[in-house]
Amino acid sequence: MELGPTASPIVIISLIVTCLLLHESWRWAGLFLGRNLSIESPVFRWVQLISTALIAALVSRMIFFPAGALADVPIGARLSALAVGVTAFFLTRRNLAVGVLSATGALLALDAWSDQFASAARIFLAFAFSTS
Amino acid sequence: MQNEKRSADPDSSRGEGGGIPAPAIVDLASVPPVSRSARRQALAHGFLHSLFCIPAVVLFGTSLGFGALARDADATLGQALLLAGILNALPAQVLFVDEVSRGATLLAAGFAVSLTAIRLLPMTVAIVPYFRGDPASPWVKVLAVHFVAVTPWLEALRQIPPLNPSLRLPRFIGLGAGFSMVMISGSLVGYQLSTVLPPTASAALLFSLPVYFGLALLKAVRVQADVAAIVAGAVLGPLLHLVVPEFDLLGAGLIGGTLAWLLVEWKR
Numbered sequence: 001m002e003l004g005p006t007a008s009p010i011v012i013i014s015l016i017v018t019c020l021l022l023h024e025s026w027r028w029a030g031l032f033l034g035r036n037l038s039i040e041s042p043v044f045r046w047v048q049l050i051s052t053a054l055i056a057a058l059v060s061r062m063i064f065f066p067a068g069a070l071a072d073v074p075i076g077a078r079l080s081a082l083a084v085g086v087t088a089f090f091l092t093r094r095n096l097a098v099g100v101l102s103a104t105g106a107l108l109a110l111d112a113w114s115d116q117f118a119s120a121a122r123i124f125l126a127f128a129f130s131t132s
Numbered sequence: 133m134q135n136e137k138r139s140a141d142p143d144s145s146r147g148e149g150g151g152i153p154a155p156a157i158v159d160l161a162s163v164p165p166v167s168r169s170a171r172r173q174a175l176a177h178g179f180l181h182s183l184f185c186i187p188a189v190v191l192f193g194t195s196l197g198f199g200a201l202a203r204d205a206d207a208t209l210g211q212a213l214l215l216a217g218i219l220n221a222l223p224a225q226v227l228f229v230d231e232v233s234r235g236a237t238l239l240a241a242g243f244a245v246s247l248t249a250i251r252l253l254p255m256t257v258a259i260v261p262y263f264r265g266d267p268a269s270p271w272v273k274v275l276a277v278h279f280v281a282v283t284p285w286l287e288a289l290r291q292i293p294p295l296n297p298s299l300r301l302p303r304f305i306g307l308g309a310g311f312s313m314v315m316i317s318g319s320l321v322g323y324q325l326s327t328v329l330p331p332t333a334s335a336a337l338l339f340s341l342p343v344y345f346g347l348a349l350l351k352a353v354r355v356q357a358d359v360a361a362i363v364a365g366a367v368l369g370p371l372l373h374l375v376v377p378e379f380d381l382l383g384a385g386l387i388g389g390t391l392a393w394l395l396v397e398w399k400r
Contacts, residue, residue, distance in 0.1 A: 001232060001236070001237055001238040001241070002206075002232075003205060003206060003207040003208070003211050003229075003232055004206045004207065004208060004211075005208050007208075007211065011238075012211070012214070014238060015214075015215075015238060016214070016218060018238055018239070018242040019215075019218045019219055019228075019242070019245070020218070021242075022242040022243060022245060022246035022249070023218075023219055023221075023224055023242075023245050023246060023249045024218075024249075024278065026246070026249040026250055026252045026253045026256075027249075027252050027253075027256050027277040027278060027280050028274065028277065029253055029256075030252060030253045030254070030255065030256020030257045030260060030277065030280070031256055031260050031273060031274065031277045033253070033257050034256060034257035034258070034259070034260030034261055035260060035264075035273075037257065037260070037261045038261060038264075039261045039262060039264075039293075042393075042397070044257075044258070044261055045357075045393060045396065046389065046390070046393045047254050047257045047258050047389075048258040048389075049357060049358070049361040049388075049389040049390075049392045049393045049396075050254045050361075050385045050386055050388075050389030050390070050393075051251070051254040051255045051257075051258045051285075051385065051389070052349060052352075052358060052361040052362060052365065052389065052392075053361040053362070053364055053365030053368070053384060053385045053386075053387075053388030053389040053392065054251050054254065054255075054365060054381055054382070054384065054385025054388075054389070055251075055255075055282060055286075055345055055349055055365070056346070056349055056361065056362040056363075056364075056365030056366040056369065056384075056388070057365040057366065057368060057369025057370075057372075057380065057381050057384035057385060057388065058223075058251070058282070058342070058345065058369065058381055059342040059345045059346040059349070059366065059369075060342075060365070060366040060367070060369040060370050061369045061370055061373050061380065061381070062338075062341065062342035062345075063339075063342050064369075064370040064373075065370065065373055066338065066339075067226070067338075068197065068201075068334065068335075068338055069197075069331045069332075069334035069335040069338060070334075070335045070338040070339055072331065072335065073335050073339070078339065081339065081343075082343060082346075085343050085347065086346075086347070086350075089347050089350070094347075094350070094351050096186050096187070096344070096347055096348060096351060097186040099343070099347045100186060100190060100340055100343050100344045100347060103339070103340070103343040104336050104339060104340045104343065107335070107336055107339050108332065108336050111332055111335065111336075112332075
């Protein structure tokens with residue numbers, strides 16, 4: 001399919017229907033399955049732990065196998081920045097804002113630093129080869 | 133902050149005030165009735181909270197990336213915002229636009245997106261029981277679950293359990309609608325800014341999202357089993373991604389969550 005100004009109303013309507021049937025239906029199924037569940041039941045705890053583990057897996061996948069611009073940042077920088085954020089988070093008695101901002105700041109700093117390191121290495125190598 | 137104070141009010145003054153009393157709740161005898169104005173306040177409180185909290189900043193930042201991606205894929209602004217509104221889950225939006233820009237058919241893109249939405253099923257099951265006994269019609273709940281996405285889900289899981297059961301659904305709808313608005317405005321701004329944003333800034337925005345998700349999970353930890361589920365999921369996610377990339381998240385969730393749950397049951 002093609003998006004853009006030329007897309008016909010039929011394409012847009014079928015897009016809406018497809019999204020409702022294939023995406024929203026999972027939420028409807030969750031509502032149906034969860035409607036008679038008690039928050040004290042062990043099954044509820046089980047489902048909650050499954051969703052917790054699932055989100056943790058999503059987090060770790062986004063950091064180990066990122067998409068887009070983040071993939072250009074080296075894995076070492078990503079993991080170090082994460083470590084900085086988690087440490088700051090626990091040092092400030094689990095403050096979300098401090099954790100997120102320090103991790104992001106650390107990533108920006110490490111990325112800038114690794115760029116400088118890389119160009120310094122390149123200059124050094126060029127120099128070493130030119131003299132040999 | 134003033135808002136925080138107002139929302140605490142209905143709990144202490146339930147049953148009185150000018151509001152029309154909520155219909156009697158038959159199946160949950162322990163639930164104290166709250167006035168309709170208290171429910172409206174819970175909705176407004178959730179909405180305002182979601183506009184001005186740190187997760188909103190993170191969500192806004194990451195939806196800039198979606199807006200930029202949508203423009204790259206030749207979608208019009210209207211189509212990008214329509215997708216954002218109807219899917220209301222950033223991973224699905226990004227995947228859909230990505231598939232379409234690679235020339236996939238609507239059905240192929242739809243099925244790929246459907247796979248990312250399987251995770252919404254256990255998340256919805258984990259939140260819906262908090263709405264039990266709410267006097268709202270079932271159709272309101274059908275609309276409310278549209279707001280189940282990672283950011284509102286994490287915030288709701290921290291905020292709604294201590295509330296009066298009749299205030300949980302309005303608070304969740306307020307949170308969900310607010311976060312949805314933040315995400316849609318972020319997409320709009322990202323669409324317009326797409327050519328200006330430097331790659332380092334996009335990388336930082338993309339990084340802040342998993343960091344926020346992870347820290348919010350750690351903040352919601354109450355018992356040992358929660359920690360076990362987080363560790364198991366974080367270890368299994370990338371491992372399963374290498375083996376069965378289509379079912380990595382679902383597999384890691386099922387195995388990790390079950391292991392953590394067995395730990396609880398075993399301790400009992």
